[in-house]
Amino acid sequence: MSEPQSSFRVEMTINGRAKHATIEARKSLGDFLRDDAGYTGVHLGCEHGVCGACTVIVDGKAVRSCLMLAVQADGCEVTTVEGVAQADGTFHPVQAALREEHALQCGFCTPGIVCTLTALTKGDQKPTEEQMLAAMSGHICRCTGYQGIRRAITRLAAGEAA
Ligand code: FES
Ligand code: FES
Missing domain, CATH: 1.10.150.120 ([2Fe-2S]-binding domain)
Structure with missing residues (x-):
């Protein structure tokens, strides 16, 4: 029997920029955004869905990035706190x-x-x-x-x- 696939190639848009990556199936969206994509404004507190610190916007909806797998965001538009202000730095x-x-x-x-x-x-x-x-x-x-x-x-x- 063949081993289950452990990594997947995904594409998503993060703060208006296209991002392509090969991601371990078990990696959370929060870990991917912080560790692989460099968006350290995503804060991980409890890492089990209670504190809300890790919340980002996926396709217009607020989601807890510690509870969502990064591979589930394939094809999605993701906004972190770094992408909320206008391009010229004007606050939302x-x-x-x-x-x-x-x-x-x-x-x-x-x-x-x-x-x-x-x-x-x-x-x-x-x-x-x-x-x-x-x-x-x-x-x-x-x-x-x-x-x-x-x-x-x-x-x-x-x-x-x-
Ligand atoms: S880190 Fe606490 S809800 Fe995600
Ligand atoms: S946890 Fe310190 S400002 Fe909210």
């Missing part, structure tokens, strides 16, 4: 709101929160404050007490972010 409104409201301290949780809120507010989607707060139930922040994050969400819901 989510980033601007978090900065304005001092919604981070160590910043470990922040890339995941940015990606979740960015996916929710994509295009002309206008999530309510309650919907954005509910999405935060998937993120653990050990520093801020969440109050700055809540204020940033209030600002976003009111359309006040720069």
Whole structure:
């Protein structure tokens, strides 16, 4: 009997750039993005789907990159926190709101929160404050007490972010 295939050739777009790679079948998307593709803004905390720090955007949806295999992203468009701002460095409104409201301290949780809120507010989607707060139930922040994050969400819901 032949051995099962352990690596696969995949193609995906990461932050607008095409990426081709041969990836071990067991490698998580988070490990691939950090270790192989160099996007170290993807933070791995719990590595079992609880803390939300590893959240990235795959085909417009926020996903936990520790729970998704990299090979499952074959053909997908992936955005990490490095790809959220505009090309000239102008902050995305989510980033601007978090900065304005001092919604981070160590910043470990922040890339995941940015990606979740960015996916929710994509295009002309206008999530309510309650919907954005509910999405935060998937993120653990050990520093801020969440109050700055809540204020940033209030600002976003009111359309006040720069
Ligand atoms: S590292 Fe993925 S949810 Fe914690
Ligand atoms: S700012 Fe430190 S974990 Fe959230």
